Amino acid sequence: MIGLIRALFGFLRLLGPERSSDLGGWLLRTVSPLIPVNRVALANIRATFPEKDEAEVKRIARGAWDNLGRTAAEYAHLKTLFDYDYLNPDAASRVEVSGIEHFIALKDDEKPGLIFSSHLANWELPAICAAAYDLDTTAVFRAPNDPAIAGIVHEIRSGAMGGLAAAKQGAAFAMQGVLEKGGHLGMLIDQHFTRGVVVPFMGRPALTNPILGKFARRFECPVHGVRVIRLPNQRFRLELTPQLDLPRDAGGEIDVKGAMAMMTAVVEGWVREHPEQWLWMHRRWRPNMISAAALAEYDHTIARTPLFKAT
Template identity: 55%
Template sequence: MVPLDWLVGLLVLVAMRAIRALGPDRASNLGAAILPAIAPLIPANRTGLANLKAAFPEKPDAEIRTILRGVWENLGRTAFEYACMDDLWDYDPARPSEGRIVTTQADLYERLRDDGKPAIFFAAHLANWEMPAVAAAAHGLDTTALYRMPNNRFVARAIQRIRGRTMGKMVASGGGGVLHLARELEAGNHVGMLIDQHLHRGVHVTFFGRTVRANPTAARLAREFECPVHGVRVIRLPGNRFRLEATEEIVLPRGGDGRIDVKAAMQAMTDVVEGWVREHPEQWLWLHRRWR
């Protein structure tokens, strides 16, 4: 199995180098052309179609299929942009609306960087979902992001090298990863995580009117450390540009003991994510089995 894993890892590395040579614009456009073309052959296409029909029963079939094509385009762009991550960030505070990256909230990042307090960021699989971690590192926040390690260790090493150049500190998900995040918060640093995927031991919350299980790590850490929680998202704009947005501190529900209620807090965060997805449904990853 190791030789096969090595071969797959080598092929991924060669492909990423070839894509990187295209530059971020051509790479993104190529990904947007390739993936929708082969999407009907991929089983996840049926999952995405069923998810969209259940989430938006009022939308006509033609609109649902247009959204689904946009989902594949976004995924193709994101996958190919991965090879060019360190070329994507070009935010210039002197020209906040003119580069590839658009944001009017640099002051929020600066406040969080300089206040000496820990904070938690949550995000979702929207647009290029790696960009919030890039933004945090670019603004000088000491941030550790939780991520899922690929099963192929050779692919994982290649991805870690890319992430290490642009995204600050990373820690693999799992029990050890959560303990690592706790140590970072205890030291007054920041942590970030995606909260919109199924966790079979997660807490029950409602998402698009249906019950799902959500990973409670963000709420449990907020309860333990009494630190602020912020939502961060990326919106894909025309012309291969991105707008980054972050919420102010979200006031999380508390129980009768005065402490943060984990289940209710995860519902509050999930509600924020649902609002984001409703704004740009073609930019969310509908292709996974979020409802089970």
Template identity: 50%
Template structure:
């Protein structure tokens, strides 16, 4: 009887999955499109106020608290709570800002004080150097600040770029997101089986390849992140081993009054083995060490809500 019940439950789940996916997809697409009709700053404030209230009631809040407590054992509970409030605030703002991606990037190097985007010291010079060196480059990013915005930086400076991304499971949401991202993000490459080959080919042609690298990757290599072992995606280091090219990190930090600061790291020197070839694990560790430094500067802007350590 129990086996029959479980079988019936599985069949019902399979039958309802397309229906629930369609419903959720319709809601998500409607929300994305509807948000575009409202002022982006007011919408970001509203979304942030909602996520600050709802977030602590969700299971991810418990994950975030455990992650922060382990990463910052010296912080008292009130400090942890303050960081978590900032995490939910940032997440709500990212959601609202996503619908306006094609309007947010307004960096003017000559008059950045009056614009939404400002460059960190030396950032513009670094972007120009990447553009003019005639080579491809590997650019890593993390879920810090607004992690969608870095993909807009390369086209803004005339860099040919290719961005690795993961498709949403719901087709309608995927189409809506691609419509928004396609405006000025360069070539978008989905995480399919042939993605590494396509990325390597892009690098060999002088394209600048970007990807987010700070989430758990079950088939990854071991790195130390905030003093604990975590699995990290080694794809960027493997591409560097295959196609020798510069490695940089890019981040967008959230500032007050709906403004952002873009920063490009100095070149990250890859770790090499005894034969002089790039060591995948060591280079992946070097990248994650840079990201840890970023997160320590702005812990309230990083996505602590996923199970980074398992």
């Protein structure tokens, strides 16, 4: 199995990043109607966009599969995919960066920092960007379920990124250690988390990992969002938001649930802008796992959380 995967990645490297991306996108876009989890994607899109007709729902789903196929194929080129030179921003490259001043500020402020992101376009690029700018960042990731694939993906990530921390039992202690040393954490926050807090996402309650809100409260450090947009002709744009002005409780400390609601609201805006580039195949909403008490608190969260503000 490992040999077969390595041979596939070797073939993709021979094709180059552009043709690999096109091949991966075409393959998953073509076979997606036959993949059982496509029903999850279609159901999620219909529930989120009830105003859209079935043709548009299927178009968004096909686009999401196309993006996933491209992202998978691009793993073979992660070391070379990010080619933006911030010292020469007018040079031709497949990547452009917006908000570079925030990256530089994070590097120079001598404080820990938190960066959240989502499964949009090629979501691996922000961690590669941070490494390229020598920003001391540890990316928190969830390993693929298949051990063979997980091993190869970890090998590729290790060669292209800075620090890596697997999202598993005890990971919070390692993440805390990074921040205590003045480092930065990057984390995707748009997946279901069974022990999470309930926040609004795309008009419905969703369980979300509260760890970044807890760290923001404890360390009083800058929190930024970063997204990737897939552009025509196999190009990308990275956008780093200004620092978020997170909601606080009566005692003046950062409100954890309110903070996660605000971060999630930022992600929602991204997804609504480019729905065909998000990972709709994930079972993000699981109402049967949310208690009545949590739903009541959810209504309270909506009422007390301000709109996204940045300083």
